[in-house]
Amino acid sequence: MTNLFDPVQLGELDLSNRIVMAPMTRSRAGEDDAPTELNVEYYRQRASAGLIVTEGTQPSANGKGYCRTPGIHSAAQIAGWRKVTDAVHAEGGKIALQVMHCGRIGAKANKDAGAETIAPSAIRAAGQMFTDTAGMVDFDMPRALETDEIPALIAEFGQATRNALEAGFDGVELHAASGYLPMQFLSTSANKRTDRYGGSVENRIRAVVEMLEAMSEAAGPGRIGIRICPGVVFNGIQDDDPAETYSTLLRAIDPMGLAYLHLILLKSPQVDGLEVAKASFTGAMILNDSITLGRGNELVDSEEAAAISFARHFLSNPDLVRRFREGADLQRFDRKTLYTPGPVGYTDYPFMIG
Numbered sequence: 001m002t003n004l005f006d007p008v009q010l011g012e013l014d015l016s017n018r019i020v021m022a023p024m025t026r027s028r029a030g031e032d033d034a035p036t037e038l039n040v041e042y043y044r045q046r047a048s049a050g051l052i053v054t055e056g057t058q059p060s061a062n063g064k065g066y067c068r069t070p071g072i073h074s075a076a077q078i079a080g081w082r083k084v085t086d087a088v089h090a091e092g093g094k095i096a097l098q099v100m101h102c103g104r105i106g107a108k109a110n111k112d113a114g115a116e117t118i119a120p121s122a123i124r125a126a127g128q129m130f131t132d133t134a135g136m137v138d139f140d141m142p143r144a145l146e147t148d149e150i151p152a153l154i155a156e157f158g159q160a161t162r163n164a165l166e167a168g169f170d171g172v173e174l175h176a177a178s179g180y181l182p183m184q185f186l187s188t189s190a191n192k193r194t195d196r197y198g199g200s201v202e203n204r205i206r207a208v209v210e211m212l213e214a215m216s217e218a219a220g221p222g223r224i225g226i227r228i229c230p231g232v233v234f235n236g237i238q239d240d241d242p243a244e245t246y247s248t249l250l251r252a253i254d255p256m257g258l259a260y261l262h263l264i265l266l267k268s269p270q271v272d273g274l275e276v277a278k279a280s281f282t283g284a285m286i287l288n289d290s291i292t293l294g295r296g297n298e299l300v301d302s303e304e305a306a307a308i309s310f311a312r313h314f315l316s317n318p319d320l321v322r323r324f325r326e327g328a329d330l331q332r333f334d335r336k337t338l339y340t341p342g343p344v345g346y347t348d349y350p351f352m353i354g
């Protein structure tokens, strides 16, 4: 029987176990969106995961949506991340950077002066987000990218990957879920373009395929993953036919030889994401969302998943791997401190004693 404590190889990534820490935005980056010693400590504490996937990290100033999220586009940010990766590696862990471009999910108050909110189409998402200076505000009205601007956007993902390698990351994951920029290109509700990046499904998947190509060119495909959640209705996103969109996307990227597909399972009335993925993607899969230890063991034993990722359990249990191994109780997370600055609710969740 294979279980979550067994090692596994995902492309070029050698994991000592199959318990992955899922990406979590925690809004605790320092000055100029650079990681700090506090972030180093948080990730060091969780280094017994087979692989840590970091919080969503912007590849450019335009890519930032939320307050206090880190970037990977300046020398200070690369230097800050280098301390994080060194700490995780010193503990024997592995760590991938999640690249997250928020696209239209943004607010000027969270961005640097001069940065803009851009998207495939000038369609504002319904909803609001928190800002430090103005409290809750509506999402910005985005500016639609011109066709001749798209190569530079795609290049941001290649450059972010090169920067991540310079910062010592083992891999890079493209965040193509949750209604952010890559998913905005994929989805019929956010992409009304009439050029080669919109309209037909082949056109809607093009930007994401090109992002992955740019990332693979930078690091080799065996260090690149992609995260998707077919059918999710979040951040104002909606797709008329997610089964068609994601089967077309996965068939197009399957030959690339990526390290993994990170799939958020979702009960969607429109689509069974796992069925679509199994039918259209032959590489390794990391499955996520509210999966128990027992179910996770079943999924890796049946080879439906190569690994399982856990978000909230890792947030409140830095020693989650040990707790799972010993059948120990899990601590609950505190909702009030998910995104607050400072160590409380971040680096102060206790380890097991003894």
Ligand SMILES: Cc1cc2nc3c(=O)[nH]c(=O)nc-3n(C[C@H](O)[C@H](O)[C@H](O)COP(=O)(O)O)c2cc1C
Binding pocket: 022, 023, 024, 025, 026, 055, 056, 098, 100, 175, 177, 178, 227, 264, 288, 289, 290, 291, 309, 310, 311, 312, 313, 338
């Ligand atoms: C505080 C918090 C922040 C999150 N931020 C991200 C993120 O930056 N990128 C991402 O892909 N998913 C993000 N997620 C989603 C998680 O990775 C995961 O899909 C979700 O929590 C379900 O997994 P779980 O049942 O193990 O918690 C976040 C979740 C939480 C709780």
